[in-house]
Every structure is written in C-alpha cells, then in structure tokens.
Amino acid sequence: xxxxxxVYIWEVPVRLTHWVxxxxxxALSVTGIYxxxxxxxxxSESSFTMGTMRFIHLTAAYLFLMMIIIRxxxxxxxxxxxxxxxxxxxxxxxxxxxxxxxxxYLFMSKKPPYAxxxxxxxxxxxxxxxxxFLFQIFSGFALWSYAxxxxxxxxxxxxxxxxxxxxxxxxxWHHMVMYFIWAIALVHVYLAVWLDSAEHNGLMxxxxxxxxxxxxxxxx
Amino acid sequence: MGDAKEGSIYDSLRKxxxxxxxxxxxxxxxxxxxxxxxxxxxxxxxxxxxxERPHVVWLEFQDCAGNxxxxxxxxxxxxxxxxxxxxxxxxxxxxMAPAGKQAEKSLSDVVKNYKGKYITIVEGAIPTKDGGxxxxxxxxxxxxxxxxxxxxxxxxxxVGACAxxxxxxxxxxxPTGAKGVKDVVSGIKLxxxxxxxxxxxxxxxxxxxxxxxxxxxxxxxxxxxxxxxxEKIHDHCERRAHFxxxxxxxxxxxxxxxxxxxxxxxxxxxPETFKNCPTVRxxxxxxxxxxxxxxxxxCAAPRFWDTMxxxxxxxxxxxxxxVDSTADKVGAGxxxxxxxxLAAHRIIRATxxxxxxxxxxx
Ligand code: SF4
Numbered sequence: 397x398x399x400x401x402x403v404y405i406w407e408v409p410v411r412l413t414h415w416v417x418x419x420x421x422x423a424l425s426v427t428g429i430y431x432x433x434x435x436x437x438x439x440s441e442s443s444f445t446m447g448t449m450r451f452i453h454l455t456a457a458y459l460f461l462m463m464i465i466i467r468x469x470x471x472x473x474x475x476x477x478x479x480x481x482x483x484x485x486x487x488x489x490x491x492x493x494x495x496x497x498x499x500x501y502l503f504m505s506k507k508p509p510y511a512x513x514x515x516x517x518x519x520x521x522x523x524x525x526x527x528x529f530l531f532q533i534f535s536g537f538a539l540w541s542y543a544x545x546x547x548x549x550x551x552x553x554x555x556x557x558x559x560x561x562x563x564x565x566x567x568x569w570h571h572m573v574m575y576f577i578w579a580i581a582l583v584h585v586y587l588a589v590w591l592d593s594a595e596h597n598g599l600m601x602x603x604x605x606x607x608x609x610x611x612x613x614x615x616x
Numbered sequence: 617m618g619d620a621k622e623g624s625i626y627d628s629l630r631k632x633x634x635x636x637x638x639x640x641x642x643x644x645x646x647x648x649x650x651x652x653x654x655x656x657x658x659x660x661x662x663x664x665x666x667x668e669r670p671h672v673v674w675l676e677f678q679d680c681a682g683n684x685x686x687x688x689x690x691x692x693x694x695x696x697x698x699x700x701x702x703x704x705x706x707x708x709x710x711x712m713a714p715a716g717k718q719a720e721k722s723l724s725d726v727v728k729n730y731k732g733k734y735i736t737i738v739e740g741a742i743p744t745k746d747g748g749x750x751x752x753x754x755x756x757x758x759x760x761x762x763x764x765x766x767x768x769x770x771x772x773x774x775v776g777a778c779a780x781x782x783x784x785x786x787x788x789x790x791p792t793g794a795k796g797v798k799d800v801v802s803g804i805k806l807x808x809x810x811x812x813x814x815x816x817x818x819x820x821x822x823x824x825x826x827x828x829x830x831x832x833x834x835x836x837x838x839x840x841x842x843x844x845x846x847e848k849i850h851d852h853c854e855r856r857a858h859f860x861x862x863x864x865x866x867x868x869x870x871x872x873x874x875x876x877x878x879x880x881x882x883x884x885x886x887p888e889t890f891k892n893c894p895t896v897r898x899x900x901x902x903x904x905x906x907x908x909x910x911x912x913x914x915c916a917a918p919r920f921w922d923t924m925x926x927x928x929x930x931x932x933x934x935x936x937x938x939v940d941s942t943a944d945k946v947g948a949g950x951x952x953x954x955x956x957x958l959a960a961h962r963i964i965r966a967t968x969x970x971x972x973x974x975x976x977x978x
Contacts, residue, residue: 429944432930432931432944433881433930433944434862434864434880434881436862438861438862438863438864442861443861443862443863444860444861444862445861445862446859446860446861446862447860447861449862501961503964503965503968542888543848562918562919562922562923563888563923564888564923564924564931564932565923565932567930567931568931568932568943571931571943571944571947572934572943572946572947574947575946575947575948575950575951576947576950578951578954579950579951579954582951582954582955582958583954583958586958586961586962590965
C-alpha cells in the first residue's frame, strides 16, 4: 500500500451545502409529492395538513435557495476542489479523465478514477444536477408567483417563466425533474461507496470531516 | 324619483316591471361587482336614469352559442339580464326576428347610422386560415365582418373563451387557424370576458361601467378586466378550508364528495384560474360549478383547452407513455429503474472484480 497523506479537500461551505441540500431535498420531495397528490387521509376534523405541507415546502425551498447561492459563491471563492472549473471538462486532462472513469464504471478498465477532489465524471454530473436545481428553483417560484400581485424578487426567481410557458407545463416539469434528481442521487451514493472501497481514500468520511487520504499522485 | 328620462335604461326597466327598489339593489350589486364603494350605487343609478339605451350588435362566429344561452336561460331574469335584453340589441343571429337579407341589412344599418356609437359583442373564434373560409355569414368571412363592425364601433366586448384567445376552436392543432378578436382586429377599444360562458353579471358590469364612467374597466396584461379576473378562484372558494385541512374528494360520490370537501384531487383548476365565479356565481347567483361538486376546468385561463387538460387530473400525462402514465408514475418508474440498474451493476461488479485488486495510480 502506498504512502498516504491526510488532505483537507471539502471545506465547510461545501459540506454544509451538501448536507442541508440532502435534508431539504428529502423534505421538498416528501411535501412536494403530497402537494401534487395528497396521499394522506385527513387525520382529524381540525387538521391543517396541506397548509403545513406547503409551509414546510416553502421553507425548505428558501433554505435550498440559500444553499445554492452559497455554493455558487464558493465555486469562485473556495479551494480548487470546489472551483467551478472542476465541473466543466475544459482541459484535455479532464476530458481524458471523463473517458477513464466511464470505462472503469462500465468494467472496461480496472483503473479507478483516482481524484483528489471530484472525478471529472462526477463534476460533469454535478453540473447537470446544478442546472436541475436551478430549474427547480425557477419553476418552483414560477408556480408560487402565479398570483395577482407578486413580489419583485419572486418575478426574478422564476415568475418570468410564466411569460413564455404555461403553468401546467411548468408544474409537469417541476415534478419530472424531481425524479431526475433522485436518479442522480442514487447513482451518486452508489459510486461514492464503491470508489471509497476501491481507492481506500476515505471518500465516504470526507463529506463529514472534509479530509481525504490520498497518495499525492491523483490528478489535481 | 320618477324623473327618469324617456327612453333611458331605467325607464325601460320600469316598463318591464322593475321596481325602484329592485333597481337600486341592482345598482348596488353593480357597484360591488365592480369593486366600487357603496356610494357609487347612486352614481350608477343616476347614469342609468339618463343613459340612452346603447345600440348593441352581437356577432357569433365559431361558437356554441353558450354565452347567448347563458344570457337567455334564466328562468326568472334579474335586472342584470334584463339590461342586456332592453339595450337596443339590433343584431343577434340567434334571437332576432329578421332573417336572410333583412338580417344583414339591420347589421349594415347600425354600422352606417350609428358609426362610432354602438357596442359590439363578439362570441366565438375567428378562423384565419385559407382566407378565413371556415366561417362565413351571409357570404362574408368572419374576419371581414369583425374588422368592419368592430372597427366602426365605439367599443367591443369579446365574450367567452373563443372570442378571447380562440378557445377550443383554436385548441391544438387548430385546423382552421382560429383566433380571438384581439389577434384579428387592432386599434379598437376592446374588453375581453373569457370563460365558458362569460358571466352575464360581468357582461352587464362592463356595460354599466361604460355607461357610468364613459370608459372601459381597467384590464390586466391579457385584456381582461381586473375587477372580474383579478382574484384566484381558489382564494375565494368555499371549499378552501378543506383544501388547507387536507380533506379531499378522492372519488366521485365518496364520503368526502358528499361532505363537500375540496375537489383538488379530482383535477380542480381553481388554483390556476382567475375569475370571480365564487363570488358572482351563476343563474341569479344560485350556484357555481365548484359549489355543485364539480371541479373548475379553468375555462377563463389562456388556451385552457390545451393547458388545463386533463380536466379531471392534476397533471398532464407523459407524452408517448400511454393513457395512464402520469408524470409521477413515469418519474417513480425512472427512479426505480435507476435503483434496479445500480443493483444489476453491483452484481456484475461482484462477479467481475472478484479477488482482483484495483490498479494503483502510477
Ligand atoms: S375546490 Fe378547487 S378552487 Fe376550491 S379549494 Fe379546492 S382546489 Fe381550490
């Protein structure tokens, strides 16, 4: 086994946004599914189920929005593992890694995509995921701003969508993209567990503590 | 006050057996419908005592005559409906006595003799494809007629969804190129009263507003009067408490339906539709669709036939996935398929990489 160093990879804002997103996406999904299709039967005469669900949904939505803003800021202010460049295959090295990781995942190569931060595959996937997050925010606020007098910042956050798209289609895609996000999340967890065991680098632990154990030969 | 002008609206109402009391009640109703302070009831009364009966022509194109029906079908017409009766309805294909050439003459007479003074009410969409041949009256296309009649009048009221944005004749794929008045004639004073059908109280309210203030009511970006279309149905619905409480009708005729619970799960489009139905209601304010246990279908919303369907579900189906594929079923299927794919991947991985060590980084 090669010599390994303990390196600080995920700074606090990265881990914070990761976990708050984790919980808010769960809350948003559970309440969102209820809002779209109220599956619970009324609990009592005086229940306020839909009201509560919508309250949680909106609160979680604002929290989620804040996290996206923080993470976006950190893509410019954070360390190089958090930088926006790791999400886009701009360099040749990155494109090679994209192919290498894909081959490994499809059992076409036996070389795990060693990376100190994100592998390029993960980076690209998170970029798509980030676009989905933005879409959920915009479409969510578009649905929320379907009212007579709308606060200005609701218009900015999504109300503009109503200008060229009808509310039913927006709702439809607000539902669909939630499932896309679930699918990406499943793949994300699966690959993280796998790479953790294949690379022995403490990947799973790193999202809690921030440190990975790396050989120093990983790219970037 | 018996000093109403001969031939004025109030005068004709009186001749139709409307008492002063009923008349004042109507004026208060109009003030309320137009969201004016109560004191305006007097102003409206004054205006109606003086105003001459306006000349009105009612044009019908690609329509179902539903707006006409809604106007005529009241068993005991109230003042609001009477007002539309006693205005000088000089031309109305469904209810006028003359036919053929004579009928067309009454229309051209109004256009000639009262140029710039009459009100046009349009019902139905106007086809524009292939030179507009899909709807002709007396040998002329709807497009021609509407341009001439609306263009020479004082103001136009487009009643119903079809005259507004094409309604269901314009539903995809819109074979006849149907359009609403606003997209066919430009530069006219136009008020849109969408809905299937338009509410008689709102039509009357528009006329009364015009007679009282000499102007048309303030409209939103889609040309609908804000007083009638400013509030969401959902926010004024009597079933709203059940919505917030989580009490929903799940099947027609179930316990919740009998108890008058919210129709959200039955596809009610009240949360997406702006109109004053819950407050103004229909047939002498007896009831309205949601009140009688049927969800709102969003008939006053833009392109409702395309955007508010399916009427009995919350969401559209996923295209290409069969009739029963709601977004949620397909989406959940996708998530399950992903999980299954990952499980399969895990199994392949276990067999392929058994006992192997991954290559180290070099
Ligand atoms: S019946 Fe329709 S409009 Fe009324 S509260 Fe329920 S969803 Fe809203």
